[in-house]
Amino acid sequence: MTDSKEIKLYATHPHPCSYFDDREAKTIFIDPDMSPSHAVYSELSRRGFRRSGNHIYRPDCKSCKECIASRVPVSTFAPTRSQRKVLNRNADLTSEIMPTLSEHAYDLYERYISVRHRDGDMFPPSREQFDSFLASSNTATVYVHLYVDGVLVAVAVTDVLDDGLSAIYTFYDPELNRRSLGVYGILWQIEYAKTLNLPYIYLGYWIRDCQKMAYKSDYRPIELLINSRWVRLN
Incomplete structure (x- = not known):
């Protein structure tokens, strides 16, 4: 190492x-x-x-x-009214934490990219892309599989760090829009970090003027890495 x-x-x-x-x-x-x-x-x-x-x-x-770079301090995180509704809508989901991706994960990923990201650089999806992006890891990675009535509906790829979880990527059934599974995936990881006594969820890059990256400031309080210092915004 x-x-x-x-x-x-x-x-x-x-x-x-x-x-x-x-x-x-x-x-x-x-x-x-x-x-x-x-x-x-x-x-x-x-x-x-x-x-x-x-x-x-x-x-x-x-x-x-x-x-x-952004991260959420989980001990002081307070879900908004909208986020609490997402938790309630998904109360019927069951979760399984696995060291590898399930055999059904690629089919779900393929549908997700084809519907939600046709205009992005990950379209068209391929098995090779999937394996190199998500299945390949030389770190402590876990794969959170979420199910409804035994059917896989979402996967959150998460790295376990010394001081938190790093939310790498979440993909989900694009037909279940009402469930807001992307939001739920982050909320699930926040709660999981609490059970592991880890203080942070690292969410990746917050980009204020880019709609698909600005959502991270919806999770408050949030800390942003500015001039090499983590600055908290409530």
């Missing part, structure tokens, strides 16, 4: 931004052939890095600082 002193960082060339059509992005990442220790990966998360498959990365755009 690699410790923090051995971590090597690399930078991409400028490339089209995934969030703003009129901007270019640049990313720094650790050597994907390295296997950081659990403690190092946790420290990287505290410094604003995220994981996608076996890639651990962080935006490094010189002219734009829109991508801000």
Whole structure:
């Protein structure tokens, strides 16, 4: 396993931004052939890095600082009225925490991407993409499977850190809009972190001017990594 002193960082060339059509992005990442220790990966998360498959990365755009790492302190989290309704609507769900993805997970992922993200860079979905993005991990990852009457309706991919859970990705049945399963997945992970006595849920990058990334500030209080310091917003 690699410790923090051995971590090597690399930078991409400028490339089209995934969030703003009129901007270019640049990313720094650790050597994907390295296997950081659990403690190092946790420290990287505290410094604003995220994981996608076996890639651990962080935006490094010189002219734009829109991508801000975010986390929720679970002990003081207070669900809104809307979030409490989501919890009530999904009270019939059952959960199973697994070390790997179930055999039905890819079919659910394929339907989710095809319906909800046809305009994104993950469309069209493929098994290879699914395996490299979600099934491949060299960290302490758990897969939260959520069921209605025994039928798989959502999966939350979560990394267990020293000081919290890192919510990597959630996909769900796109036909069950009323359940707000994306919201429920985050609320479920907040409660799970409490049972593990972990203080935070890392939600990834909050981007104020990007609708699909701005939702993270709906979970309050929230902490944002600004100028290398975590700043709490109530």
